């Protein structure tokens with residue numbers, strides 16, 4: 001059997017506070033890959049890893065031991081803890097998936113190898129500078145449409161592949177409360193590059209990225225226990241990442257692959273975690289839209305450090321939390337550099 005693509009150059013990062021039984025369904029697609037499991041919550045709890053998988057597992061004690069006095073920048077009791085896995089990985093690419101995401105079926109009834117599609121998305125160029133109306137121009141059976149500038153058809157390197165979800169959609173708490181029975185049954189066979197200059201709500205449950213290109217910007221922020229908000233971990237990372245990808249001429253794709261999202265978390269618990277974010281984001285989004293990174297910031301580290309100071313200046317008035325978040329962003333980059341000299 002030929003090795004699956006990038007098998008030696010991609011880690012799968014899984015945050016879990018529940019169970020890893022979902023891996024059984026992914027076994028055919030994941031078994032050859034190295035897993036990085038971030039065990040959230042009680043570090044004394046025993047998390048069973050299904051037989052045969054090659055993995056490293058980190059709990060809160062490990063995070064404290066490894067990061068020492070900067071461990072506070074990694075969230076506790078929130079899926080944001082997953083970003084520790086990005087930092088300790090030694091591979092070029094990361095795929096992160098939640099423990100309630102299963103293998104979906106495409107319209108023909110075939111199991112979807114989400115990892116393989118993400119890898120295709122990442123290894124193929126993006127088109128952030130000019131929108132191709134026939135979606136991914138590099139996909140078989142598609143191409144650039146008439147009027148697409150030939151000077152732009154080489155595209156730009158892809159940094160992020162954002163996958164979607166059948167069954168339970170990633171709705172915020174108010175939407176979930178109003179539409180508790182809504183399920184996503186629509187399989188849209190498309191991969192699109194998110195145009196330069198446009199932000200997007202990045203969901204962390206089915207996400208892959210080029211760790212070398214954008215990993216240091218994939219900080220999932222200060223969320224969960226002791227923090228004023230939660231469930232904005234992936235959103236915060238997505239806003240920072242898209243801003244930096246636009247500045248560094250990197251592409252962000254969304255669409256295929258789909259996974260089957262099985263568990264609807266409690267909308268009332270979610271509302272309590274999200275509610276500050278629901279009104280803060282009305283100021284945060286314009287902040288990110290208007291933020292400009294200087295020409296001197298030519299790599300992800302300098303971009304992220306510059307952005308952290310802009311967060312402190314531009315959002316500190318909203319709540320003192322944002323100055324602490326800026327500190328967290330700086331501590332994160334310092335930890336990243338220490339672990340990845």
Ligand SMILES: O=c1ccn([C@@H]2O[C@H](COP(=O)(O)OP(=O)(O)O[C@H]3O[C@@H](CO)[C@H](O)[C@H]3O)[C@@H](O)[C@H]2O)c(=O)[nH]1
Pocket residue numbers: 014015016017018019039040041076077078079081097098099100170203204205224230231232233234263264265
């Ligand atoms: O305190 C926690 C809570 C959860 N986890 C692990 O994180 C993922 C996601 O958890 P869950 O499926 O309950 O969350 P959702 O409401 O479906 O989705 C949210 O999670 C993020 C996307 O990944 C985003 O905030 C929302 O979309 C699971 O693997 C849990 O085990 C945790 O580690 N600690």
Ligand SMILES: [Mn+2]
Pocket residue numbers: 098100205261262263264265
């Ligand atoms: Mn979930």
